[in-house]
Amino acid sequence: MPDAVLLGAALLCTELGMGWLALAMDVHWKQLHAANPRSRVAARLRVLGGSALVASLAFCLAADSATMAVLVWMMLLAVSAVTIAFVLSIRPRLLAPLAAVGRLKPSSLP
Amino acid sequence: MATTTQSSWHVLSRVGAGILGSYLFTWGFIALGATSLLAAGLEFHEATDLVSMLGLLIFLTAFCYAFIAASLARVWLVLAGGGALMTLAGWWLSRSLA
């Protein structure tokens, strides 16, 4: 797979990961919903977020040697965190699909 | 912000200790550290590079310590005094190595 595709996937994963981790926090969940998230939903969002960040690292390692991959990943984390922060302050509705995934019942997840 | 107003002299002395004291302390750390590691048999560049990198972190620690510690006199003693002692020890050890 060409590097551009792998790195694109890595970026997408860090954006999703940061988005899920943000929504797991009460203050940001409440930007989209009326009440605080249920503890199970928040836990699920944290797992999703963490997994997405790990997946991103895997994509980075597939594209480059280990030392370069770690650097790329570290910078992707920073850029994604800033992006999500700006999305949350300007158009938080954009993260609604991510919140929806977090609310899915366990039986409907693969 | 401050609960006690510090005299200008005190502030100057803290800043001096932070910069000069930390520099002397780091110099001594590198002198003693490098010669100790060389005496222990480490390869030349491994020893000097390691001590030099750690030295930068030591400077940072000493710098913050200069402002956090309650007693300014103790700060000068530890940083400048400790630095001078380590420098002397390192220099003396290097004489026996060369």
Next chain:
Amino acid sequence: MFANFRLSLTWLHTWFGLVLGFVLMVAFFFGSMSVFDREIDRWSLPQTRIAAQPMPSFDQVLAARLAAMTAPDPDQLELAAGRVTQPLPARLKVTTWSAFTTHRDPVLDLFVGFKVPHSKVPDDQIFAEVTIDPRNGRVLPRDQLPLGSGFFYPMHFSLNITWHDIGYWIVGFAAMAMLAAIVSGIVMHRKIFREFFTFRPERNLLRSTLDLHNLTGVVALPFHFLWALSGLIIFAGIYFPVIDKMMHPLIEAHEREEATHTGLALGPSGRPGTLASVDAMMAAAKAHWASLSVPGEVGFLVVSHVGNSNAYVSIYRDSTDRVATAEGLHFDGTTGRVLFEDPPVGPVATVSGFLQGMHLQQFKHWTLRWLIFTGGLLSCVCIATGFIFFVEKRKRAHASAGHAGARWADALAVTTVTGMVVATLLVLVVNRALPEDLAQRDLWQKSAFWLAWLATLVHAAWRSTALREARMSKAWPEQCGAIALLAAAAVVLNAITTGDHLGRTLSAGYWPVAGVDLTLLVCAGVATVAARKLHRRARSCAVAAGSGAADLERESARA
């Protein structure tokens, strides 16, 4: 210093952050520019807008050019004359020949080292340097200033102040202050995890500025820390020359031991010798790397003990695929056989090599390069918002008490944030506007830069009188407007003077120039939007100050 350690570290963060912040803005802004230094070089020197070239033939092209460099740089010679115990001879002995190129360079740098005899500094060497077109060996004139690698790059690590290396020390101290600011910032920021994604632009200026300062500071924290630390590691020999100054016999003993173990002579033999085919050595090196599954081009080549029977040639791979730079292969100068291959480095050298390589970025990875560039700009935002927060917090109190502190902090902040960008864009404009054959073109450009920056300081100082009434200085939006105009002008002038407008560079895929032009256009766009918003804020600030907005005061007290 204060009642508790959090207060002491807050004091440290505020005051060292403010004072050294001005230096750090320069280091991080021009550091970001340096990520694309070669590309800016191509933009500023149209005659070098060719494709990147590999190291050319040494025997056919480089040998003659190097042999013709018989005198060191006159400025370095003058400084050396001040370091010697006996008068310098008419001709200095040549010690080394080197050539350096990377995968991004269409031109090649050649260096010749000369031994300075009777010097107070041990192993004193000075250099001559030329830049050549590797396709034909033609030398580029001395007064052609490559704005990227020759101006912005040294600006970021030495402020272009070379007098007794004082610029290196100022930047070094600022880097250390940055590390202290990061540590103290973490201690101060109580809600570091809870406010990880927090940015509230709709709140008052003080709150939203602090939010942005915390956001950019925390999310890119590893970047800020590692780049400041690695910069210090690169120049650690300048800042802490402990072994060199106090224990030089140890260095000499190690060098002697290494010379016997590697077979690479320490000093010239004094007997003349002829250099074997270096091209054959380069071919052998490339074959060797290919056999180790790390094929590559020659990046760096050094001939030591030039003209002597014990000369040796060191060849290093252009390490495009890894972060640290590559190990070298050393050949006997007269016979061309391999003398020594650098072994894989030990654990400490691996860490040090990684950190330095990460900072110097000779690897080939455009995504990572852009990410690092973005990181540098995030650092600039962090520092700039720090200034704005400092001023905003004290503006009202200083205005009513008649202090000038906030006013001057604001004026200096404008100068180092927008003023620095104005000066940078102006030098790009001047670069294109000046006649190509103007003598001392480099001096004209450098002078234009410094004068422009000084002008922005004067402008900022004049406009900061608004802070006497706790209003916003109009210098911010006015300099943003200047940025927009200059950025656009630079793109237009490039098109007019060289014909390489975006239509041509994009269709030809010549990214160095297209990339700079596109970035300039984005800069112009952002600056226009910023100028409009800031003009509006300045006007509403004037209205609010007039009516004495008490709610603003309440908000700032809570922050």
